Amino acid sequence: MSYLRPTHLATACAAAAIAFASPAQANDLRASLEEDMPGLMELYRDLHANPELSFEEHETAAKLAARMRALGFEVTEGVGQTGVVSVMRNGDGPVVMLRADMDGLPVIEQTGLPYASKRTATPASGVTTGVMHACGHDTHMAGFIGAAQLLAERKDEWQGTLVMILQPAEELGLGALAMLEDGLYERFPKPDYTIAFHDAAAPAPAGTIGYTPGYALANVDSVDITVKGIGGHGAYPHTTVDPIVLASAIVMKLQTVVSRNSSPLDPAVITVGSFHAGAKHNIISDEAKLQLTVRSYSDESRKLLLDGIRRVAQGEAITAGLPAELMPVITVEDPYTPSTFNDPGFSEERAAAFRARFGEDRVMQWPAVMGGEDFSQFRRADPEGVKSMIFWISGTPAEMLTALEEEGKPLPSLHSPFWAPDAEAVVKTGAEAMASAALDLMPANGG
Numbered sequence: 001m002s003y004l005r006p007t008h009l010a011t012a013c014a015a016a017a018i019a020f021a022s023p024a025q026a027n028d029l030r031a032s033l034e035e036d037m038p039g040l041m042e043l044y045r046d047l048h049a050n051p052e053l054s055f056e057e058h059e060t061a062a063k064l065a066a067r068m069r070a071l072g073f074e075v076t077e078g079v080g081q082t083g084v085v086s087v088m089r090n091g092d093g094p095v096v097m098l099r100a101d102m103d104g105l106p107v108i109e110q111t112g113l114p115y116a117s118k119r120t121a122t123p124a125s126g127v128t129t130g131v132m133h134a135c136g137h138d139t140h141m142a143g144f145i146g147a148a149q150l151l152a153e154r155k156d157e158w159q160g161t162l163v164m165i166l167q168p169a170e171e172l173g174l175g176a177l178a179m180l181e182d183g184l185y186e187r188f189p190k191p192d193y194t195i196a197f198h199d200a201a202a203p204a205p206a207g208t209i210g211y212t213p214g215y216a217l218a219n220v221d222s223v224d225i226t227v228k229g230i231g232g233h234g235a236y237p238h239t240t241v242d243p244i245v246l247a248s249a250i251v252m253k254l255q256t257v258v259s260r261n262s263s264p265l266d267p268a269v270i271t272v273g274s275f276h277a278g279a280k281h282n283i284i285s286d287e288a289k290l291q292l293t294v295r296s297y298s299d300e301s302r303k304l305l306l307d308g309i310r311r312v313a314q315g316e317a318i319t320a321g322l323p324a325e326l327m328p329v330i331t332v333e334d335p336y337t338p339s340t341f342n343d344p345g346f347s348e349e350r351a352a353a354f355r356a357r358f359g360e361d362r363v364m365q366w367p368a369v370m371g372g373e374d375f376s377q378f379r380r381a382d383p384e385g386v387k388s389m390i391f392w393i394s395g396t397p398a399e400m401l402t403a404l405e406e407e408g409k410p411l412p413s414l415h416s417p418f419w420a421p422d423a424e425a426v427v428k429t430g431a432e433a434m435a436s437a438a439l440d441l442m443p444a445n446g447g
Helices: 009-015 028-049 058-070 137-153 175-181 243-261 299-319 344-358 376-380 398-407 423-441
Strands: 074-079 083-090 095-101 160-167 193-200 209-211 214-217 219-228 269-277 287-296 329-332 340-342 363-365 387-394
Touching (some): 028 137, 058 074, 058 160, 083 137, 137 423, 160 175, 175 376, 193 423, 243 269, 243 287, 299 329, 340 344, 344 363, 344 387, 344 423, 376 387, 387 423
Parallel strands (some): 095 160, 095 193, 209 363
Antiparallel strands (some): 074 083, 214 340, 219 287, 219 329, 269 287
C-alpha cells in the first residue's frame, strides 16, 4: 500500500531537529519498554528476514500466536485463513481492539541490511520473485508484541477486554474483510474502539506520530475495460473500427470525469495504469484492454467516478460507430478497499493524549492521502458502534533526512526495495502508543 508522505516540507524540516527524548516526568511504561526492546528488535529482525506473502503468513502467524499464548491470551488461529485473534478478559469495561498486519510484498530486497530477506515465492502472477517487508509490517508486528507485553504485565491498571488481532493480506486489501466474514465480530468480543499504526516514509524524524481526523485514506477500486473493435489490415483503416484509437479517446476523456464532473473540493483520481492492444505493426486489432485505479473518499464520490467511467466508455464507443453488441465491457473488482475514516473526536482525543505523553513536537496532524488501507473495514462493519483510528509513525532514518535536506535526495517510498526504516524508533513508539491508548480507554475501576 501507498502511505503518507507529507508535502509540507518546511514544517517537517523544522521538526528534524527534534530529539527522540522522553518527557520530563517519570514514565514507567517507557522504562519497561526499554527493557523489552532487545528482545523486540531480535523479533523484528527475524520477521524482516522471513517475510511471507498475503494469505501465506503461516510461519509468521504461528510464531506470534505462540508469543501471545505465553502472555496469557486466549488465542485462535486461522481466522480469515491465516489471521490470529488473541483475547484477554479483565473484568467489566470497554472492548479495545489493537491490530497489526503480517504480509510482505513480492519485492526483491536491496537494502543491504545484514538481515535482509533472501526468501522467494511464487504469487498468483505465476512469476517467482523475492519477498520483502517493503511496507514495514515487520515493525508493526514487533510493536504489536511490545504493546501486548506491556498490557499483560499491567492487568491491575486496566479493566475491560483486550482483543489483539494479527491480520493477513492487507496488501491485497482482503484480509480485514476475510476476518470479518469469518466471524470476527460474532465469535469474539466486538470492539468499542479499534486502533492501528503504520510506519511512514515521511520527511519527519523517526518516531514522529502523524494523525489525520476524518478521511485519512481512500476508496481503492480496480477497474478493467475491454474495448472491442473491428480489426483488419493496417493499410486499410477505413474498413475497421480501431480499438486502439477508441481506447485512446476513452483514456483522454476519462480525465474530464475528475476535472469536470467531480467537485474540485472533493479529491478524486482516475489513473490508467495499463494499456494493452495489438500484436503486429500492420494489423489493427479487434480488442484493447485498459486497467485503471480509481480513488475517492465518500461513497457518493466513488459512485460518481464509476458511473462516469461507464458513461465515457460507452459514449466514445457509440461515437466510433460500434454496434450495441460490441460496447466496451467494464469490470469493477469486488470486493474493493473502502476508504479509511478516523472518527474525528476520537482521533483528536488520542492525539492530545499522545502529545501529553510524547511531547507537542512529536505529534503532528498530517494531510489525508489517496493510498488505501483495509483497516477501514473494521469500522465500516459497525460505523455507529465502533470508534476507529489509524495513525502514522515516521520511520525515516536520520541520514535519509539529512540527504533530503542537504542534497535534495528523494526518500525511498514504502514498497521500495530500498526502504529500511529506523525500526527501533518505529517499534518503540508504536508499542508505547498502542499500550498507552489501551490503558487510557480501559481505566481500572472505570476511571
